[in-house]
Amino acid sequence: MARNRILVSCLLLAITTSAYAALKFVDHWMLKQSSTRPAGVVVDHLVLHFCSDVIAHPDDPYNINRQVEIFEKAPASANYLIARDGTVYRLVPEDRVAWHAGKGRLEWDPKFPGMNQKSIGIEMFAIGSPNDMKLFGMTKEKYDAFKTKHPEWVGFSDAQYTALNELIKQIRSRHPAIAFDRYHIIGHEEWAGRARRTDPGELFDWKRIGLTRERPAK
Numbered sequence: 297m298a299r300n301r302i303l304v305s306c307l308l309l310a311i312t313t314s315a316y317a318a319l320k321f322v323d324h325w326m327l328k329q330s331s332t333r334p335a336g337v338v339v340d341h342l343v344l345h346f347c348s349d350v351i352a353h354p355d356d357p358y359n360i361n362r363q364v365e366i367f368e369k370a371p372a373s374a375n376y377l378i379a380r381d382g383t384v385y386r387l388v389p390e391d392r393v394a395w396h397a398g399k400g401r402l403e404w405d406p407k408f409p410g411m412n413q414k415s416i417g418i419e420m421f422a423i424g425s426p427n428d429m430k431l432f433g434m435t436k437e438k439y440d441a442f443k444t445k446h447p448e449w450v451g452f453s454d455a456q457y458t459a460l461n462e463l464i465k466q467i468r469s470r471h472p473a474i475a476f477d478r479y480h481i482i483g484h485e486e487w488a489g490r491a492r493r494t495d496p497g498e499l500f501d502w503k504r505i506g507l508t509r510e511r512p513a514k
């Protein structure tokens with residue numbers, strides 16, 4: 297009895313003294329689809345993405361095992377993937393380079409070197425606007441049919457925003473060079489250009505992570 301009471305007290309202490317809200321992490325490592333982070337490279341960017349398997353499996357677009365297979369085949373990866381219920385899958389450790397950004401250019405810093413090496417990539421299971429989804433071959437008809445059948449699967453879930461806020465806080469505590477602004481926390485579309493990538497897209501609400509879609513002038 298006394299032992300249980302001590303255990304409960306310890307747990308309560310751990311919860312109340314923790315600087316972080318609880319995140320549910322699940323490890324699903326993709327080490328082969330990653331590379332060594334070169335020594336001396338400072339991680340100072342965070343890139344947000346969405347992904348799904350909606351074209352091939354519109355009735356089951358958010359399947360973690362299938363999504364990892366899709367990444368493996370590409371090959372591609374990210375450091376994290378946030379599921380609809382807020383579960384955070386750890387795919388590539390932060391000290392390794394995940395392959396999420398590809399070719400691109402920062403409009404405000406054209407000489408910026410390869411983004412993967414300098415960033416942490418976060419995927420979220422989501423489906424964007426009709427405009428965003430055109431790139432993946434989702435016609436307006438298919439989009440409307442999907443949205444009618446699964447309205448709760450369009451855009452980003454509350455649990456995802458909650459998890460994303462917490463995850464960003466935790467990542468920035470380990471990589472303080474990631475300034476909390478729209479020059480360092482960016483969407484894949486801003487790096488790659490919308491002709492090549494449209495994520496996290498028009499439905500992602502930047503205000504829900506304390507930022508704005510527009511990049512304030514420096």
Ligand SMILES: [Zn+2]
Nearest residue numbers: 345346484495
């Ligand atoms: Zn992306």
